[in-house]
Ligand code: DOR
């Protein structure tokens with residue numbers, strides 16, 4: 001049994017950091033483990049221009065611990081009105097790496113999202129020309145059953161879009177179904193997916209274990225065990241098409257433990273350790289480095305990191321909560337429970 005695992009420092013290719021005091025509370029967790037992260041633009045108001053993205057990046061840098069070398073990779077929020085010119089402008093900055101598609105109404109702060117993908121075609125064409133990837137929240141927004149929204153989105157929107165713009169690089173984010181796995185695997189070059197720890201480790205029963213579990217609610221929602229198994233198999237296969245994206249999505253406790261609770265799971269406190277558990281479950285720790293540290297930069301055309309992190313098999317107990325907003329903490333994934341792997345803290349250990 002491996003008790004110590006040294007891998008190239010990982011990156012997080014899908015992360016929510018929020019802003020102001022929430023940002024300051026959560027960004028150190030990610031910066032401790034990951035060298036880079038692709039930061040989602042679903043602020044209020046959304047990040048829709050290069051100027052806004054670079055200003056947001058500076059606020060993230062300002063919130064980092066002094067010694068940190070964390071490199072935030074920024075995204076723009078696609079709207080019906082975004083022009084191709086905005087893409088050309090953004091592509092000039094090496095700090096802006098992608099554009100995020102939220103179908104309007106699909107999830108948290110998505111009301112400014114795209115109402116009809118045809119509205120975005122000229123902009124998407126410019127992205128294809130410039131090699132700027134499209135990151136996709138892949139769920140339809142009609143009243144399709146909540147467990148079937150990903151499959152429907154692939155059939156109705158993503159597959160036709162992928163055929164129409166064969167040069168457009170596409171990441172289907174936080175995949176949850178066997179259908180998404182099949183689509184990504186059978187697809188053309190330039191098509192990949194991110195996978196969260198929660199979709200590897202939990203199925204939809206986790207929403208109801210012993211009662212309603214709001215801290216397990218995220219979008220896309222957890223799925224049937226057969227889908228979890230398909231996603232786990234793909235993520236741990238060593239394929240270059242699947243890479244790490246925690247989708248760590250902080251919401252204060254009062255917003256989660258609420259009659260209309262927000263979607264989002266905070267996992268940044270233990271991102272890489274949760275993935276190590278999932279890979280170990282299927283005897284695939286040998287593929288963790290590919291998934292966490294290689295496939296992502298290769299897809300984005302960025303260099304792989306050159307330093308390493310060390311994971312130790314040493315159970316630790318996750319706190320019940322961490323400070324977040326004034327008098328309103330955040331409840332992390334596995335709060336009060338044990339995680340089997342621990343990342344060595346290079347500064348203190
Ligand atoms: O669960 C989610 N939370 N899914 C998303 O797509 C957005 C995210 C958030 O921003 O809270």
Ligand code: ZN
Pocket residue numbers: 014015016040247249
């Ligand atoms: Zn997300």
